Amino acid sequence: MAHPILAARGVAKLYGANAARFVRDGRFSGTSEELAQAGVTAAVRDVDITIERGETFVIMGLSGSGKSTLVRCLAALTPPSAGEILFEDKDLNRMAEGDLIQIRRHQMGMVFQHFALLPHLTVLGNVAFPLDVQGMKKPEREAKALEMIKLVGLSGRESRFPRELSGGQQQRVGIARSLAVGPDLWFLDEPFSALDPLIRREMQDEVLRLQDMLKKTIVFITHDFDEAVRIADRIAIMKDGRIEQIGSAEELVLRPATDYVRAFTRDAPRAKILTARSIMSPPDPAADYAGVVGASARIAAFARKIEEAEKPFAVVDEGEVVGKVDRRAVIDVLIGRESADQAA
Amino acid sequence: MSLAEARPASPAVFSRIAPGRLMWIAVLIATIVLVMLPANALPAWAWKYPLAWQVPFGSWISAFMKWLMESASFGFFTVHDFTRAIAWTLDLPLQFAKSVFATGFIQGQGSDAVVILPAIPWFAMIVLSVAAGYAVGGLALGLQMGFGLAYLAVFGQWDSAMVTLASVLVASLFGAAGGLLVGLACVRWRWLERIVSPLLDVAQTMPVFAYLLPMLILFGFGPVSAMVATVIYALPPMVRVTIVAIRAVPEEIRSLGLMTGCTRRQITWKMLVPSALPALMVGVNQVIMLSLNVVIIASMIGAGGLGWDVLTALRSLNIGKGLEAGLAITVLAVLLDRFAQALAVRSGAAVQGQSTGRRNILIGGLGLGLALWAAAAISQPLAVYPEAWKLSTGAFFSDIVSWINVNFFSTLEAIRTGVLLNVLIPVKRFMLALPWPWVVAVIALAGYRLGGWRLALTVGLMALFPVVVGLWPTTMITVYLTVVSVVLSALIGIPIGIASAQRPKLWRVVEAVVDTLQTLPSFVYLIPIVMLFRVGDFTALIAIVLYAVAPAIRYTAHGVARVSPHLVEAGAMNGCTRGQILKRIRLPLALPEILLGVNQTIMLALSMLVITALVGTRDLGQETYSALAKADVGRGLVAGLCVAFIGMVADRLISAAAGRMRARMGVEA
Ligand SMILES: Nc1ncnc2c1ncn2[C@@H]1O[C@H](COP(=O)(O)OP(=O)(O)O)[C@@H](O)[C@H]1O
Numbered sequence A: 001m002a003h004p005i006l007a008a009r010g011v012a013k014l015y016g017a018n019a020a021r022f023v024r025d026g027r028f029s030g031t032s033e034e035l036a037q038a039g040v041t042a043a044v045r046d047v048d049i050t051i052e053r054g055e056t057f058v059i060m061g062l063s064g065s066g067k068s069t070l071v072r073c074l075a076a077l078t079p080p081s082a083g084e085i086l087f088e089d090k091d092l093n094r095m096a097e098g099d100l101i102q103i104r105r106h107q108m109g110m111v112f113q114h115f116a117l118l119p120h121l122t123v124l125g126n127v128a129f130p131l132d133v134q135g136m137k138k139p140e141r142e143a144k145a146l147e148m149i150k151l152v153g154l155s156g157r158e159s160r161f162p163r164e165l166s167g168g169q170q171q172r173v174g175i176a177r178s179l180a181v182g183p184d185l186w187f188l189d190e191p192f193s194a195l196d197p198l199i200r201r202e203m204q205d206e207v208l209r210l211q212d213m214l215k216k217t218i219v220f221i222t223h224d225f226d227e228a229v230r231i232a233d234r235i236a237i238m239k240d241g242r243i244e245q246i247g248s249a250e251e252l253v254l255r256p257a258t259d260y261v262r263a264f265t266r267d268a269p270r271a272k273i274l275t276a277r278s279i280m281s282p283p284d285p286a287a288d289y290a291g292v293v294g295a296s297a298r299i300a301a302f303a304r305k306i307e308e309a310e311k312p313f314a315v316v317d318e319g320e321v322v323g324k325v326d327r328r329a330v331i332d333v334l335i336g337r338e339s340a341d342q343a344a
Numbered sequence B: 001m002s003l004a005e006a007r008p009a010s011p012a013v014f015s016r017i018a019p020g021r022l023m024w025i026a027v028l029i030a031t032i033v034l035v036m037l038p039a040n041a042l043p044a045w046a047w048k049y050p051l052a053w054q055v056p057f058g059s060w061i062s063a064f065m066k067w068l069m070e071s072a073s074f075g076f077f078t079v080h081d082f083t084r085a086i087a088w089t090l091d092l093p094l095q096f097a098k099s100v101f102a103t104g105f106i107q108g109q110g111s112d113a114v115v116i117l118p119a120i121p122w123f124a125m126i127v128l129s130v131a132a133g134y135a136v137g138g139l140a141l142g143l144q145m146g147f148g149l150a151y152l153a154v155f156g157q158w159d160s161a162m163v164t165l166a167s168v169l170v171a172s173l174f175g176a177a178g179g180l181l182v183g184l185a186c187v188r189w190r191w192l193e194r195i196v197s198p199l200l201d202v203a204q205t206m207p208v209f210a211y212l213l214p215m216l217i218l219f220g221f222g223p224v225s226a227m228v229a230t231v232i233y234a235l236p237p238m239v240r241v242t243i244v245a246i247r248a249v250p251e252e253i254r255s256l257g258l259m260t261g262c263t264r265r266q267i268t269w270k271m272l273v274p275s276a277l278p279a280l281m282v283g284v285n286q287v288i289m290l291s292l293n294v295v296i297i298a299s300m301i302g303a304g305g306l307g308w309d310v311l312t313a314l315r316s317l318n319i320g321k322g323l324e325a326g327l328a329i330t331v332l333a334v335l336l337d338r339f340a341q342a343l344a345v346r347s348g349a350a351v352q353g354q355s356t357g358r359r360n361i362l363i364g365g366l367g368l369g370l371a372l373w374a375a376a377a378i379s380q381p382l383a384v385y386p387e388a389w390k391l392s393t394g395a396f397f398s399d400i401v402s403w404i405n406v407n408f409f410s411t412l413e414a415i416r417t418g419v420l421l422n423v424l425i426p427v428k429r430f431m432l433a434l435p436w437p438w439v440v441a442v443i444a445l446a447g448y449r450l451g452g453w454r455l456a457l458t459v460g461l462m463a464l465f466p467v468v469v470g471l472w473p474t475t476m477i478t479v480y481l482t483v484v485s486v487v488l489s490a491l492i493g494i495p496i497g498i499a500s501a502q503r504p505k506l507w508r509v510v511e512a513v514v515d516t517l518q519t520l521p522s523f524v525y526l527i528p529i530v531m532l533f534r535v536g537d538f539t540a541l542i543a544i545v546l547y548a549v550a551p552a553i554r555y556t557a558h559g560v561a562r563v564s565p566h567l568v569e570a571g572a573m574n575g576c577t578r579g580q581i582l583k584r585i586r587l588p589l590a591l592p593e594i595l596l597g598v599n600q601t602i603m604l605a606l607s608m609l610v611i612t613a614l615v616g617t618r619d620l621g622q623e624t625y626s627a628l629a630k631a632d633v634g635r636g637l638v639a640g641l642c643v644a645f646i647g648m649v650a651d652r653l654i655s656a657a658a659g660r661m662r663a664r665m666g667v668e669a
């Protein structure tokens, strides 16, 4: 907790001729009306986030809400107009260029929406590119690149050129390339938005699988709430450059901070998001349970079991019974009915 | 508006005509009235700009150059030393290339000269080219290279062609590398682009003769001056292409560079340049073709080669020899163009599989070629193409031309006189009768209507320049020839473009012709026409039209074919006939593109016009050409600037008009 891998403090990014007017002493201030009047776009404003080592942090919002701008600030690809970006407690925009280059060469990786594969290099050349830039010797970097290519399941296609691959395969190359340097922090800016829905699911599974193996810190951008739900530990919802709310999918669904978040989460697949804990009712000492479910199990995982049983299930947390779920509570969630308990 | 209000009696007529159009009708009427006015109706200075008001830019430039070369000094060494040192440095690669391709490496002087290594003999060169052609563009290109070079050898053009080739290769190398570097610098520093861009405009519209002259003074008479002039002429498109191509590299690729921790240099050379390579190769192709064009012209200041052969043949009216050399230039141009294009295509699609096979052939060909070269070095007489195997078509061509002249002289002469009397001379008289203040004012007005005060000021000042340097009449003669040939090109080119836009088969033929027309160096056009029509304005007109018609055809065809099929279908569903679809939908939508084609036609016409000075026109081209002969730098540059400004005025106005039209139709530029 003491040392988050990445943190943004009061970050704003403004575009427009009069942008400087709204920044004093490195701090942004201004209302939307004032900005509009001065012809300034606040692509990102008032952003404070802390990303912990090993978590998967998803930034979600509609197109134009400022996600790419924020992630470009986080990766120090553009300097923020105000605020600071701290990578392991060091301000990325104040360090010497050489230090930043070193951090990027060894600790960061990025996957791009349109793949950004170099057309003149083969798959092998593309994956080995970041290593080449570091000056690694050819046999060594190619061995490393082959390993990465195998990891993303593209073995046998090393000598193809990018244009000879399908979209999904191209993005696999992008992923392999971004992982080749063994980064701690992995940025993915809408990596699957350019892909077909079926391929997209497959690629999400791929990311989950890799994350399971590699345990990176992930900053993942998407405009698709379902995708966010599948991948995220925590989700930040953005609107007009601001972060509306940060929380787990369950928190967003259960306790939306604004109407915007509420509207956004309304059609979310609740059964896949909510856990037993969030729909349980107080335990009944005298009850006769049909079985037990874990407090943090998702409803979708145990719904069938409960549906088939006559009696309620006990919800257990660390061996203790903390509540009960019955058939009705599950059906409420499945058909989207506000249950009496939840409303209370 | 004010006119319409002032005459309420006929509102129906005037309210239907846009006020802008009304103004232009008034301008037209005023122009006609002005031309018909008797000579004493306006003060004399309106027609003849007084000598006392002239600004002697020419003398200033000449004096400056004289000072520069005779007195200016950097302290330890003079400017003269400096430029000669540059010339000496540039001469090294040029001499090397010439030794390789044409003369061989020679030690010693005069009769003691010993050939250390002969130039690549013709058979080795053919083997090398076929292998290179095959590796780059497949069997077809390999065969073309082989036959083309064989032609040069068989028809006795080998030596001159190789001298030309060596110059072109060296100039292209400098032009492409220089253009790339300047372009990259412009992308990196925007302020630099703002300075370079207008310079490129001038360099592209300035007649070649105009800057041959300063080169001669700076670098001395000889191949180096010719090469520097060539490089300057061929560089602008490469700079432009580089800027566009590098900017077009997706932002994500740049970000990738930063994210992988590339240094600036790594981003430029490992990412931007390679991923923009296919687009850059298009620029290289242009550099090669422009270099060839200028190397031919520059032969008159000592570049030698095929251009020199044509020039001497033209001067001595040796028809057959001129045509032979002209054909050799054509062959060389086509080969260079095909090869460069194949290279561009190939850099875009490095197809796997085939390439290993091709690489083996390339390596084999190279090996064989070098072995043959070595063999020729050992037994030198082998290397020379045997006299007995040479064919000459010179006499044959001479016969054809004299046959045509004997049998069709009266017909040709009638055409020539007819056009001269009915078109050329009246237009010329009209142009010369225009008072300069009026012309400048109308140009500024057009600038104002199309692009506001800035444009008005720019074009107005450019139009004023020929007046204050005292070259107004000469400029008007240039304008007259340009106008007539551009109108004629448009009348020929636009209908051909329209006709071929909707007929793919016809387009294939037209495109092949247009491509060839555009590959040929401008010089070549003059040869056959001079033989049929002798020297003069009519000859110039035909040469210009032939050279300049290509963009009118190409842009029209593109514009018409590119109109969105949805709009065409919508028209068809509304019951339009084919003619109506063309007239009401395709043509109006294609108009901006057609205008840009005409713009290109004007540029080509101007560059050809200058060359036609060689056949005795009396315009600005002649002014620069004779300044070249008299080594009068100031006069040559000033006349050259006049030509450049004509081109730039036309370009600014037409581009603004096309831009406005596009904006109004909501089409992306
Ligand atoms: N370089 C730029 N110049 C001006 N405006 C920009 C620039 N980049 C982004 N914007 C503006 O910032 C806002 C957020 O853009 P972006 O971060 O790309 O959104 P997202 O990635 O969420 O779709 C948009 O309104 C966009 O127009």
Ligand SMILES: [Mg+2]
Pocket: A067, A068, A069, A190
């Ligand atoms: Mg985005």
